[in-house]
Amino acid sequence: MDLGALNPEQLEAVLHKDGPLLVFAGAGSGKTRVITYRVANLIYTHEVPPSQILAVTFTNKAADEMKERLRYLLGMDIRGLWVGTFHAICARILRESGRAIDIPPNFLVYDESDQLDLIRQVLSELNLDEKQFNPRPIRNAISRAKERLIMPEQYAAQASDYFERIVASVYPRYQSALQAANALDFDDLLLATIRLFTEQPRVLERYQQQFRYILVDEYQDVNYAQYVLVRMLAGAHGNLCVVGDDDQSIYRFRGAEPELILRFKHDFPDAKVVTLERNYRSTQPILDAAFRIISQNRVRAPKRLWTDRTEGAPVTLTPVSDEEEEARLIAEYIQRQVYLGRRRYGDFAILYRTNAQSRAFEERFLRER
Ligand SMILES: Nc1ncnc2c1ncn2[C@@H]1O[C@H](COP(=O)(O)OP(=O)(O)OP(=O)(O)O)[C@@H](O)[C@H]1O
Numbered sequence: 001m002d003l004g005a006l007n008p009e010q011l012e013a014v015l016h017k018d019g020p021l022l023v024f025a026g027a028g029s030g031k032t033r034v035i036t037y038r039v040a041n042l043i044y045t046h047e048v049p050p051s052q053i054l055a056v057t058f059t060n061k062a063a064d065e066m067k068e069r070l071r072y073l074l075g076m077d078i079r080g081l082w083v084g085t086f087h088a089i090c091a092r093i094l095r096e097s098g099r100a101i102d103i104p105p106n107f108l109v110y111d112e113s114d115q116l117d118l119i120r121q122v123l124s125e126l127n128l129d130e131k132q133f134n135p136r137p138i139r140n141a142i143s144r145a146k147e148r149l150i151m152p153e154q155y156a157a158q159a160s161d162y163f164e165r166i167v168a169s170v171y172p173r174y175q176s177a178l179q180a181a182n183a184l185d186f187d188d189l190l191l192a193t194i195r196l197f198t199e200q201p202r203v204l205e206r207y208q209q210q211f212r213y214i215l216v217d218e219y220q221d222v223n224y225a226q227y228v229l230v231r232m233l234a235g236a237h238g239n240l241c242v243v244g245d246d247d248q249s250i251y252r253f254r255g256a257e258p259e260l261i262l263r264f265k266h267d268f269p270d271a272k273v274v275t276l277e278r279n280y281r282s283t284q285p286i287l288d289a290a291f292r293i294i295s296q297n298r299v300r301a302p303k304r305l306w307t308d309r310t311e312g313a314p315v316t317l318t319p320v321s322d323e324e325e326e327a328r329l330i331a332e333y334i335q336r337q338v339y340l341g342r343r344r345y346g347d348f349a350i351l352y353r354t355n356a357q358s359r360a361f362e363e364r365f366l367r368e369r
């Protein structure tokens with residue numbers, strides 16, 4: 001296997017074998033590459049059986065990409081390796097072993113729209129009008145509670161305002177309705193796995209022995225339940241590698257606790273820490289502009305990205321009075337660059353925050369065509 005595609009810090013993280021490892025790094029610095037190469041190196045150099053490695057990704061797509069990459073690096077299909085999101089991994093563990101806590105292997109997994117249907121059903125049982133009590137915030141509140149491992153009784157005991165008391169009355173009924181439907185929602189996949197491991201220590205022990213190496217990507221976005229699960233699984237051997245970037249935590253609104261990555265060093269005082277600061281995606285002017293903004297965050301680990309691509313246009317900020325003017329200025333800029341022969345249309349990308357904002361651009365471009 002060719003480790004020449006790694007810089008010295010990445011190599012250090014990849015070669016570290018046993019014990020906790022925190023890879024702390026900025027955007028585009030090769031965190032996912034480190035995870036992938038670490039898995040490959042454990043299999044190739046240390047002959048760790050793939051079935052003893054658990055790699056957690058943030059999305060299903062990222063899991064597929066990692067498998068594809070490993071196939072390429074190792075020149076073969078790796079059977080038995082566990083790569084997936086927390087939800088996918090928990091679902092698999094529960095289908096294998098959930099019987100021990102009375103979860104049948106054929107349970108259903110409810111998505112958000114199933115959840116909302118169920119909450120509507122509970123609201124009507126409680127004679128609460130769904131026009132007055134919007135099911136969505138109730139669903140979200142229950143989800144936030146579950147991510148923090150707060151069960152219905154405890155939630156009810158802590159409920160402090162009118163909305164929370166409504167949620168407290170829905171929550172236990174919602175759980176019963178899930179159970180009656182032989183279903184788990186996404187949060188339950190984690191909760192039930194934690195319950196399985198807590199109530200059946202022998203089952204936990206079996207998985208601890210199976211997963212001798214655990215790797216977690218995008219660790220800045222784990223929520224409390226996911227954190228607890230990782231600690232349980234890695235508890236016996238501590239061969240846990242987490243990679244993440246506190247600056248990139250964007251999921252606090254749905255329960256992520258970026259403090260957990262900063263806490264890793266307290267949880268594992270003997271953890272090896274590797275910081276990746278070399279960026280492979282952007283030019284230095286872009287990294288500098290990003291740094292000037294992010295460095296004003298009060299709670300963040302110190303790091304500063306650099307690249308050897310020192311050249312590059314500066315980032316410009318152009319205030320405009322409305323969306324039409326914005327679209328016009330951008331269209332004119334693109335036209336001009338293409339006209340001067342500096343760029344082709346395919347060199348440009350326009351990012352906007354919500355789909356509705358594409359309209360002004362589409363209209364402008366149609367007109368300029
Ligand atoms: N040592 C290296 N040499 C050349 N290219 C590299 C190196 N390390 C990473 N890259 C490239 O940089 C890009 C970013 O890598 P990667 O996705 O692993 O970074 P990341 O830190 O996980 O990014 P993100 O913050 O978006 O999760 C990829 O295109 C990758 O191929």
Ligand SMILES: [Mg+2]
Nearest residue numbers: 031032033217
């Ligand atoms: Mg990544």
